[in-house]
Amino acid sequence: MKREGLIMRVIEPHIHMIARTTADYERMALMHTVACCEPAFWAGYDRTSAQAFHDYFTHLTEFEPKRAAQYLIRHYAWICLNPKEADNLELAREVLAFIPEFLAKPNVLGVGEIGLNKNTRNELTVFEWQVELALKYDQLIWIHTPHLNDKLKGTRMMLDSLRRWPGLKPERVCFDHSEEHTLPLIRDAGYWAAMTIYPVTKNSAPRVVDCLERFGGDHLLVDASGDWGPSDPATLHNAIFEMRRRGHADDTVEAIFYDNPCRFLGQCPKFAFKPRT
Numbered sequence: 001m002k003r004e005g006l007i008m009r010v011i012e013p014h015i016h017m018i019a020r021t022t023a024d025y026e027r028m029a030l031m032h033t034v035a036c037c038e039p040a041f042w043a044g045y046d047r048t049s050a051q052a053f054h055d056y057f058t059h060l061t062e063f064e065p066k067r068a069a070q071y072l073i074r075h076y077a078w079i080c081l082n083p084k085e086a087d088n089l090e091l092a093r094e095v096l097a098f099i100p101e102f103l104a105k106p107n108v109l110g111v112g113e114i115g116l117n118k119n120t121r122n123e124l125t126v127f128e129w130q131v132e133l134a135l136k137y138d139q140l141i142w143i144h145t146p147h148l149n150d151k152l153k154g155t156r157m158m159l160d161s162l163r164r165w166p167g168l169k170p171e172r173v174c175f176d177h178s179e180e181h182t183l184p185l186i187r188d189a190g191y192w193a194a195m196t197i198y199p200v201t202k203n204s205a206p207r208v209v210d211c212l213e214r215f216g217g218d219h220l221l222v223d224a225s226g227d228w229g230p231s232d233p234a235t236l237h238n239a240i241f242e243m244r245r246r247g248h249a250d251d252t253v254e255a256i257f258y259d260n261p262c263r264f265l266g267q268c269p270k271f272a273f274k275p276r277t
């Protein structure tokens, strides 16, 4: 069924609102974004103590939900020690000790975005500690795959690593920042994959729609990655427009940008939105 001109709901699965102004919440609201999810990540500088992470997690779980609510957007967070700061094992141990207190907060969906940055041994160790933590507390997992030349190697390292936990359910894990060469590997292993759109570098909106057409939209999320670098929440809506311009039915578009996030994120009972069917 093709429903021309439908106003569809949109969920932004990955955006770092701490790096964005309130004007971006307003823009997203005007483009019918009803929920956004903020994985814990780098702050633009390396934090110098565990307390700085505690303060950041407090920001993600107290301040951002209130700021988003002014624009009728539900704000959700993922909590973890991010891979860019995961090379210091002593600091990692201190941070991991208080992560469970934040996993219990009402807007936290799981452990993320954990993963690899430069594919180092310590990064992999901290990744595995946090997988263990997620399983212990029955949490969803959001994974950051490294950018550019490290992406394929890092994705393979994490897929291999996750085989250590035979009880881990792949449908409860999403690998973000996937591209043409990693998307099939991730989904063939039963995991969700997400593609991140950037306005200048890496995945563009047309490239993401090409992938959707080539590989299909099952178990696929699309996100805009607003962060500290060149990025724009509207790139998500550029991809929506690109799909419609190419003649995809509105039903198909909403299945990707609303139903799919509801299916993955809705595995956490705190997530309030349900797929249309």
Ligand SMILES: [Zn+2]
Residues within 6 Å of the ligand: 014, 016, 039, 041, 113, 225, 227
């Ligand atoms: Zn991110």
